[in-house]
Amino acid sequence: MARKIIRTPDAPEAIGTYSQAVRCDRTVYLSGQIPLIPATMELEDGGIEAQIRRVFDNLKAVAQAAGGDLADVAKLNVYLTDLAHFPLVNRIMAEYFREPYPARAAVGVAALPRGAAVEMDAVLDLGG
Numbered sequence: 519m520a521r522k523i524i525r526t527p528d529a530p531e532a533i534g535t536y537s538q539a540v541r542c543d544r545t546v547y548l549s550g551q552i553p554l555i556p557a558t559m560e561l562e563d564g565g566i567e568a569q570i571r572r573v574f575d576n577l578k579a580v581a582q583a584a585g586g587d588l589a590d591v592a593k594l595n596v597y598l599t600d601l602a603h604f605p606l607v608n609r610i611m612a613e614y615f616r617e618p619y620p621a622r623a624a625v626g627v628a629a630l631p632r633g634a635a636v637e638m639d640a641v642l643d644l645g646g
Contacts, residue, residue: 526583529576530554533631538580546584546642550597551576552634566603566635567610573638574614581642591620592643599635601626607636 524539529551532538539548553562553569554576562572578588596607604624611619620640630637 524580524584526579528556528579528583530556530559533559539584541584541644544643544645546581546586546590546644548577548580548584548640548642550595550637550639551580552631552637554632554634561632561634566600567606569634569636570603570607570610573636574610577638577640578614581640584642584644586642586644588614589616590642590644591615591640593641594620594622595639596622596624597627597630597637598624599627599630603635 520543522541523537524541524546526538529538532549536549539546551573553572554560555562555572556576562569574588581587581590598604598607601624607624
């Protein structure tokens with residue numbers, strides 16, 4: 519199995535002992551993204567809607583660096599500190615994804631790194 523580490527300056531640098539993504543043959547495992555602005559590594563401060571968009575933009579940048587796009591997402595995991603924001607995630611997700619939508623889980627959590635309100639990770643299938 520060919521394995522490749524994915525890195526891009528268009529998404530936040532890893533803030534721990536992990537890679538932005540790892541490609542194993544035609545499957546890409548994207549690490550969790552919080553709403554960090556890549557250029558400053560600061561949290562997006564425009565409220566929850568801006569944070570959700572920033573997370574999708576960060577995931578998209580990593581997916582593209584791996585040779586894919588959000589259309590290749592087979593599985594998306596969403597972590598929210600307030601599940602009341604779940605309808606907003608759905609609305610914004612519809613702007614970034616088209617049918618057929620990926621499989622997805624949404625989980626309420628007590629806290630996220632750097633005080634973020636949302637985090638997402640994904641698995642891409644580049645098999646076509």
